[in-house]
Amino acid sequence: MALLEVRDLKMYYRTLRGHVRAVDSVSFDIERGKALGVAGESGCGKSSMASAVLRLLPSNGEYHGGVITMDGEDILHMPEEAFRQNVRWSKISMVFQGAMNALNPVHRVGEQIVEAILQHEKMSHERAVERAEGLLDLVGINPKRFGEYPHEFSGGMKQRAVIAMSLACHPSLIIADEPTTALDVMVQAQILKAMAELRARLDLSMMLITHDLSVIAQTCDSIAVMYAGKIVEYGSVYDVYGSPVHPYAMGLVESFPNIHAERSAVRSLPGFPPNLLAPPSGCRFHPRCPLADEECMREDPPFRQIGTTGHMAACHKAEIVQQGVDVWAQ
Amino acid sequence: MGAVAAKADKKQFQQGDVIMEVRNLTKYFPVRLSLVQSLRTDNPPVLKAVDDVSFDVYKGEVLGIVGESGCGKTTLARTMLRLTDATSGSVNLEEVNVMGLNPLEMKNLRRKMQVIFQDPYESMNPRMNVQTIISEPLRIQGIARTVHDARDVVTSVLADVEMIPPEEYMSRYPHELSGGQRQRVAVARALALDPDFIVADEPVSMLDVSIRGEVLNLMLNLSREKGVTFVYITHDLATARHICDRIAVMYLGKIVEMGTAEEIIRNPLHPYTTALIGAVFVPDPTHRGISEVLKGEIPSPVHPPAGCHLHPRCPYTMDICKEVEPSFLLYEGTHQAACHKAEKARG
Ligand SMILES: Nc1ncnc2c1ncn2[C@@H]1O[C@H](COP(=O)(O)OP(=O)(O)OP(=O)(O)O)[C@@H](O)[C@H]1O
Numbered sequence: 001m002a003l004l005e006v007r008d009l010k011m012y013y014r015t016l017r018g019h020v021r022a023v024d025s026v027s028f029d030i031e032r033g034k035a036l037g038v039a040g041e042s043g044c045g046k047s048s049m050a051s052a053v054l055r056l057l058p059s060n061g062e063y064h065g066g067v068i069t070m071d072g073e074d075i076l077h078m079p080e081e082a083f084r085q086n087v088r089w090s091k092i093s094m095v096f097q098g099a100m101n102a103l104n105p106v107h108r109v110g111e112q113i114v115e116a117i118l119q120h121e122k123m124s125h126e127r128a129v130e131r132a133e134g135l136l137d138l139v140g141i142n143p144k145r146f147g148e149y150p151h152e153f154s155g156g157m158k159q160r161a162v163i164a165m166s167l168a169c170h171p172s173l174i175i176a177d178e179p180t181t182a183l184d185v186m187v188q189a190q191i192l193k194a195m196a197e198l199r200a201r202l203d204l205s206m207m208l209i210t211h212d213l214s215v216i217a218q219t220c221d222s223i224a225v226m227y228a229g230k231i232v233e234y235g236s237v238y239d240v241y242g243s244p245v246h247p248y249a250m251g252l253v254e255s256f257p258n259i260h261a262e263r264s265a266v267r268s269l270p271g272f273p274p275n276l277l278a279p280p281s282g283c284r285f286h287p288r289c290p291l292a293d294e295e296c297m298r299e300d301p302p303f304r305q306i307g308t309t310g311h312m313a314a315c316h317k318a319e320i321v322q323q324g325v326d327v328w329a330q
Numbered sequence: 331m332g333a334v335a336a337k338a339d340k341k342q343f344q345q346g347d348v349i350m351e352v353r354n355l356t357k358y359f360p361v362r363l364s365l366v367q368s369l370r371t372d373n374p375p376v377l378k379a380v381d382d383v384s385f386d387v388y389k390g391e392v393l394g395i396v397g398e399s400g401c402g403k404t405t406l407a408r409t410m411l412r413l414t415d416a417t418s419g420s421v422n423l424e425e426v427n428v429m430g431l432n433p434l435e436m437k438n439l440r441r442k443m444q445v446i447f448q449d450p451y452e453s454m455n456p457r458m459n460v461q462t463i464i465s466e467p468l469r470i471q472g473i474a475r476t477v478h479d480a481r482d483v484v485t486s487v488l489a490d491v492e493m494i495p496p497e498e499y500m501s502r503y504p505h506e507l508s509g510g511q512r513q514r515v516a517v518a519r520a521l522a523l524d525p526d527f528i529v530a531d532e533p534v535s536m537l538d539v540s541i542r543g544e545v546l547n548l549m550l551n552l553s554r555e556k557g558v559t560f561v562y563i564t565h566d567l568a569t570a571r572h573i574c575d576r577i578a579v580m581y582l583g584k585i586v587e588m589g590t591a592e593e594i595i596r597n598p599l600h601p602y603t604t605a606l607i608g609a610v611f612v613p614d615p616t617h618r619g620i621s622e623v624l625k626g627e628i629p630s631p632v633h634p635p636a637g638c639h640l641h642p643r644c645p646y647t648m649d650i651c652k653e654v655e656p657s658f659l660l661y662e663g664t665h666q667a668a669c670h671k672a673e674k675a676r677g
Pocket residue numbers: 013014015020022040041042043044045046047048049058060097211276
């Protein structure tokens with residue numbers, strides 16, 4: 001049994017023009033101590049999937065089915081009170097997209113961490129300060145800087161502070177939504193290295209949301225590639241990067257240039273993602289797919305195992321792609 | 331994409347004529363002080379955004395300028411094009427000293443030099459359609475009086491950026507285009523005046539990765555086919571490696587290493603370049619783990635460290651690095667670097 005199991009989860013946004021099907025029947029596991037990367041173009045539903053797992057939907061967000069279990073326990077249907085007390089922040093915590101810019105500018109960084117601790121655990125302020133200093137140390141910030149304000153921190157330090165905050169209640173799973181996107185390459189590498197060390201030390205599982213497939217390749221165990229609200233390919237990073245079976249996943253992997261490879265043209269994936277209010281019929285990727293035929297326009301492809309155990313994809317043509325066709329060559 | 335990619339592969343740049351000479355270019359910004367501070371000092375501090383930079387740009391090449399945020403890339407570009415005045419130093423474009431031109435001469439020269447900015451949303455008026463946007467520089471330069479006059483040019487530059495058929499796109503507004511198409515329009519607008527020299531400042535960093543390639547390959551093809559010189563400013567060393575003929579690496583206002591993309595990536599001489607390459611992630615899971623990264627953060631450009639600017643973060647610091655600024659020396663081929671360790675290793 002995996003630490004977190006998500007099955008057929010559906011979460012739509014109600015809007016005046018209909019439902020935005022942002023999370024549409026997604027299934028994945030996160031194993032204890034392992035990291036799952038979630039990738040896909042802007043707007044494909046990555047952040048929505050994360051908020052759906054943490055049950056933090058905006059007022060127009062609605063579940064339309066599915067199961068989420070943690071350690072075998074149904075956490076999607078448990079009463080909100082129980083979820084808040086026993087799961088959110090204490091078992092699953094999250095570093096929100098852009099969180100480092102959401103630090104309160106008028107409060108000292110250390111006190112903001114203390115507040116996060118005291119909100120979820122009963123202890124003296126003194127003990128909480130001690131814990132907060134420990135957390136700062138853990139993420140590589142000198143605890144002496146406890147009393148500084150956010151504007152005295154660089155971007156990288158703010159991001160570290162936000163990560164420290166997410167660790168306040170010793171979660172077993174941390175969801176990090178684009179934790180390094182706004183940061184410079186060197187700082188990104190520093191932060192991701194610190195996170196990898198933390199995970200090893202604390203046996204933390206992670207869901208790392210990023211549009212950067214290079215980051216996932218080097219830091220995660222498995223990957224879910226999302227397109228238009230669905231997971232189109234899922235499996236170990238070795239399977240998905242080594243032999244992608246969905247044309248979208250293949251194209252996305254190929255559009256990331258490898259700095260160590262021979263000089264070659266940077267590839268791209270023509271077209272753009274659909275409007276989720278009225279996604280295309282059949283396979284949502286069919287308008288952009290070079291392999292699409294009549295079946296793809298008509299039938300929504302099932303999410304099924306292709307090849308190796310645990311390597312899943314939703315594509316009618318997966319077997320053809322698997323034989324090594326360069327889908328995007330012309 | 332495929333067709334574009336194939337064309338790009340075959341053509342290698344041949345080093346030839348120099349189109350631009352940059353010599354000792356320096357741009358300092360005043361640092362705002364409180365009244366008390368300013369009374370205490372005779373020598374007000376300055377922020378050295380670009381600090382004594384010299385290099386040549388070859389005709390028809392794609393030159394990458396890479397480095398972390400704040401290292402001075404945009405300021406260097408703006409001073410090169412004289413969009414802002416340099417503190418000192420010179421820039422010669424085809425033997426014309428850009429710094430010595432009067433406003434009218436400068437306006438004429440602007441036709442030859444264009445710039446493309448990072449944000450395709452901000453750099454375009456949302457109420458103008460594509461035809462109006464692209465013809466704007468022609469009208470400003472007085473080459474076309476009306477949008478209609480410029481129609482032929484607009485049609486041809488839209489075709490150059492592969493927005494075909496052009497008629498279909500001319501009447502569209504920015505919000506009716508994809509991010510990649512919007513950035514193509516920005517390139518088309520830069521091409522309208524038939525420039526020889528284009529600076530593209532982070533032209534794809536706002537785009538989804540899936541479409542970056544199309545804009546980058548477009549730049550590469552234009553440089554190959556029309557002989558346009560591109561200066562590509564980016565913090566993304568991975569795309570620079572594949573797009574650029576040569577790469578200049580900046581740190582704290584200085585170029586610390588420069589050479590062909592091959593020389594820089596395969597055989598970096600400066601520890602900063604090595605660290606920058608090490609910090610780049612690769613889309614390959616067999617390449618696990620993250621290599622050693624430089625400690626700490628970039629110091630303030632107001633008080634850069636003495637000697638070699640990198641010395642407080644460098645794993646190889648020697649005594650000399652703390653005191654003497656290394657000179658920018660030529661190594662093998664076109665490879666230049668400013669590093670005491672490299673100098674010592676060479677003997
Ligand atoms: N509250 C909301 N109401 C209606 N639609 C929404 C709402 N929040 C998000 N959406 C839409 O749901 C889709 C998925 O959004 P989401 O933020 O999950 O994407 P994402 O993959 O995280 O994108 P990014 O990479 O840009 O962060 C988008 O089409 C978005 O416009």
